Amino acid sequence: MRTTARFGEWAAETSRDWPAACLKEARLCLIDTIGCMLAGSVEPASEKVVTTVAAWGTGEATVLGETRRLPPPFAAFANGTAAHALDYDDVLDPAMAHPSAPLTAALLALAEEEDRSWDECLDAFLVGFEVMARLGEAMNLAHYNNGWHSTLSLGAPATAAAVARLIGLNAAQTASAISLATSMAGGSKQQFGTMAKPIHAGLAAKNGFMAARLAQSGVTAAEEAIDGPWGIVAMTAGEAAPGTRVIDEKLGGEPAISEYGAWRKLYPCCGSTHRPIDALLAMRAEEGLAAEDVVEVEAVVSFAAATNLRYRLPQNVAEARFSLPYCAAAALIDGRVDTRTFTAEAIRRNDVLALAERVTVTRDAALSGTGAVSETPERARVRVTKRGGGMCERIVSVPTGHPQQPLSEDALKTKFLACAARSALAVDAEAIWRAVHGPPGVGRVAEMMRHIQVHH
Amino acid sequence: MRTTARFGEWAAETSRDWPAACLKEARLCLIDTIGCMLAGSVEPASEKVVTTVAAWGTGEATVLGETRRLPPPFAAFANGTAAHALDYDDVLDPAMAHPSAPLTAALLALAEEEDRSWDECLDAFLVGFEVMARLGEAMNLAHYNNGWHSTLSLGAPATAAAVARLIGLNAAQTASAISLATSMAGGSKQQFGTMAKPIHAGLAAKNGFMAARLAQSGVTAAEEAIDGPWGIVAMTAGEAAPGTRVIDEKLGGEPAISEYGAWRKLYPCCGSTHRPIDALLAMRAEEGLAAEDVVEVEAVVSFAAATNLRYRLPQNVAEARFSLPYCAAAALIDGRVDTRTFTAEAIRRNDVLALAERVTVTRDAALSGTGAVSETPERARVRVTKRGGGMCERIVSVPTGHPQQPLSEDALKTKFLACAARSALAVDAEAIWRAVHGPPGVGRVAEMMRHIQVHH
CATH class of the missing domain: 1.10.4100.10 (2-methylcitrate dehydratase PrpD)
Structure with a gap:
């Protein structure tokens, strides 16, 4: 058939x-x-x-x-x-x-x-x-x-x-x-x-x-x-x-x-940036890595990731979502990557751009470009050289939000409420959340749409 | 650039x-x-x-x-x-x-x-x-x-x-x-x-x-x-x-x-059938070839044509337009290929289907499949074996209607009027013809549309 x-x-x-x-x-x-x-x-x-x-x-x-x-x-x-x-x-x-x-x-x-x-x-x-x-x-x-x-x-x-x-x-x-x-x-x-x-x-x-x-x-x-x-x-x-x-x-x-589940994203940028961002945020939080101590960041990623991330320094917000140097530098300096990371002002910051210049992205030759997905699980290796010669290195296979490390329902709700707050029309975000989570057998889509059509 | x-x-x-x-x-x-x-x-x-x-x-x-x-x-x-x-x-x-x-x-x-x-x-x-x-x-x-x-x-x-x-x-x-x-x-x-x-x-x-x-x-x-x-x-x-x-x-x-010009088609079927149809109609008209004398038709066509024409005997009218055996047999029996050739009744005729069974299509190995268009001009070779052992053979490079052998304006108008007559809404075909042919500087498209919105 x-x-x-x-x-x-x-x-x-x-x-x-x-x-x-x-x-x-x-x-x-x-x-x-x-x-x-x-x-x-x-x-x-x-x-x-x-x-x-x-x-x-x-x-x-x-x-x-x-x-x-x-x-x-x-x-x-x-x-x-x-x-x-x-x-x-x-x-x-x-x-x-x-x-x-x-x-x-x-x-x-x-x-x-x-x-x-x-x-x-x-x-x-x-x-x-x-x-x-x-x-x-x-x-x-x-x-x-x-x-x-x-x-x-x-x-x-x-x-x-x-x-x-x-x-x-x-x-x-x-x-x-x-x-x-x-x-x-x-x-x-x-x-x-x-x-x-x-x-x-x-x-x-x-x-x-x-x-x-x-x-x-x-x-x-x-x-x-x-x-x-x-x-x-x-x-x-x-x-x-x-x-x-x-x-x-x-x-x-x-x-x-x-x-497989679905990978619900924690950062509003290309999925190929998430493993390196996780690595850098963990170094910052767990090893006390400070942006001002960073001499160089080397990220080694899959063919798919390397080719997705083709913007070195972004010319606009859309490119910033696909610039690993930018995302990595912003993560190190801000200690977070969220919607505030991707504004016209944020991507023009001199300190972030100066640090981004010191981020290199290379391809992990061990990861195949054409085989089955299951044969070549994604991973990213990030090595940071610090002033004075010290190094941090992390390998991330499972990014935060991935089905193997899912966001909690609280984290999802925090993301949802922050997202809903960006709407130009005020919406009843709590009511939408409840409508979609309603118990089996309850509710129709058109009813939820009423909560979306709330005017300022 | x-x-x-x-x-x-x-x-x-x-x-x-x-x-x-x-x-x-x-x-x-x-x-x-x-x-x-x-x-x-x-x-x-x-x-x-x-x-x-x-x-x-x-x-x-x-x-x-x-x-x-x-x-x-x-x-x-x-x-x-x-x-x-x-x-x-x-x-x-x-x-x-x-x-x-x-x-x-x-x-x-x-x-x-x-x-x-x-x-x-x-x-x-x-x-x-x-x-x-x-x-x-x-x-x-x-x-x-x-x-x-x-x-x-x-x-x-x-x-x-x-x-x-x-x-x-x-x-x-x-x-x-x-x-x-x-x-x-x-x-x-x-x-x-x-x-x-x-x-x-x-x-x-x-x-x-x-x-x-x-x-x-x-x-x-x-x-x-x-x-x-x-x-x-x-x-x-x-x-x-x-x-x-x-x-x-x-x-x-x-x-x-x-x-290049445009090849305005004489037959309402895949362009890859046109050269073989031309060859067969010419044999019929110029050499007196009769359908009942045909033992076998061998058509040798380009890779592009052979792969386009993948239906041997058509199951429906849409497939008939991409069946060279059908088109060839209909051309030999009817002495023409036009809109009447492609109806549910026409494609079920026993005599046409019996003749179509004796049409073979093979690929012309001399024509490249990937080079530039200009390096590999299309052609079709058609050989007919007749009862008693006689043969007809023709090679067609330029099909009727092609810019190198264009339809006359009279032939185009005949085609146009026949086409317009198929519309479910009666249209003023002569007025449409005139509107599109109007002298430079004259006429607007919306005016012509009035001639198209003529009701029965």
Whole structure:
């Protein structure tokens, strides 16, 4: 059976009876992403997307942080962009991607349109998460390291599957939705550090949404779109990738969200900076390392991380999120990395930039660029040379917030409230938190949106 | 200078004073494409796109053959899909793509919205045509033969450039529009023979339109999106492709529409079938070859053609357009290939299918799969074995309708009127023909749309 058909059959027919731990994890993904949307809604990329699409008509779907309401696919576009605008939204390791930004943006728009419950939304989220994880296992690391920004390239078909599930498409329609979404799924990491990067998450949401609605209208597409000779595996990952057998083996077994979880980020910058930041903050907190004692910082990171972090000294805030020298210097000087680290003023500080000049980034030759994700776990080694010749060195494999070292619910709530406070529209953040955490069987998405439409 | 910037500067600043022959050729492209839109508007893919997007709001842009009016990007989506639904729309050799379907669909929507003249529209069309041709020269044949459907993958950035020109974006904005469009430009030839194929042309129109409007709103994107280490040349064409130097060399010189022209198609099926069809129709007309005398047909075609034509016996009309055995058998039996060749009834005829069984397609090993387009001109060799042992053989390099053997204006008008007659809404075809052919300086696009909104 072709992979689109396999995904379609599974997505249409798998049980809605998910383990409680999976549903709990999905709720945390949704609330964390809604926070990121509120925080990101005031960023330039998000505002410009809303300005643009608002010219094409109004609708009934909520844009978080905005009074304007849009047609559902455009609300998904705007909210998906906002969710990723600070690079603060969660990460799914095997996909090398941000799963919840596109999935949540599309599902909120659809759930509001069709007055769906949180239970239905969580179920559809888990379907999309699964498709994204299994596609990632089949295609990464080769796909990602070939330059594809998998938040869009894998996010669009995964979102199509999630939306198809929530609409209730049958197996064949779902397969067509996924196939169509592969035609709406470009996107290069060349865009990292530009407004186009968060826009990729918005496009994944919009495109997955549109693909599912097109399939619902009866549009059909090639079954071979994933695993054919010109399928996305062959065209964008190639022979170095594990291939689709892993999908056949794993789909229907332990859910990906249980196997992998989601890495909910502590710092609003590229995930590839987090391990070095953790190392430096730990040296500072635990070994008393002071910024003024630092002669040199050497960070040794994976190929994926080294190529993601291509800005030495940032010209703007977007680039700062992808500049390890900047992030490392700010961590050492400020003792924290948060939204205050990424402002036009913060990135121009002379002391930070002077220290950033003394940060080098090199590639860890031991980490493969194309094998399976599981064969090449990420790590970062950071060595600091101090005045007088002393050294500190740390290796970080599991960054803070990663499923193996998750943020506590208190830490998540602190992040959420800080994110919600950035919204231009005052929102009832506590009510949103409660709505998404409501007990099983309780609540509908449209009800929560009322707490988001609170005006100043 | 990076290629996006080079295109941006040229597209924003090149003279509007095009040679008369270029403008004439552009008019023929537009009218031929408008005919294809009207003819294709009744096809399932087009109707399903309109049904889907109509749920997301109304607007003022005309959908050809439809009473519903849509927001401009969705009208571009619908009209672009319709233009390509019969695979009857024109071809640009170096791009290995259909240029006018996405360009015309996007420009009509924008010109109607902003009440632009035909002169402005032709100017913008020529800008988009140029970008598509030069991108194609830089990336093909490798890009196309890697599986990319360049009507979308090159069509989206080319359309962004055309729309940017018509809006009047500056050089930097145009560069951003083109860069953004590369993130909206997936699409595999795996979709050939499905509804997704014409939808690719619609997506190119919609995406190019959206990218230009986003750039107008101030969205910026990576300058390196074409020629960077993770630019589309490296990611989708690779080292076998000629590369972007050809763009630097040619942009601003002889316009691509003068250098290459457009191949306006005589048969409503995959361009890769046209040379063999020409050969067989010529044998029939000039050598008296009769279908009942044919024992076997051997067609030897390029790698690109052989891989495009992957359906032996078609299961449906969409596949029939990509089945050389079917097209060849129909040509021999009917003595013509036109819209009547591609109906559910026609493709089930026993005599045609029996003859199709005796058609073989093999690859011409002498034609390279990855070099520059100009190094490997297409050709097809067709050998027919007759009862009694006689043979006919023809080699066709230039198919009918190709710029080197163009359709006469009478033949184009015959095609146009037949296409317009397929529209579900009666249209004033003569008035449309006249409007697009109006003398320089005369007429606005919105005026023509009145002739399209004629009801039964």
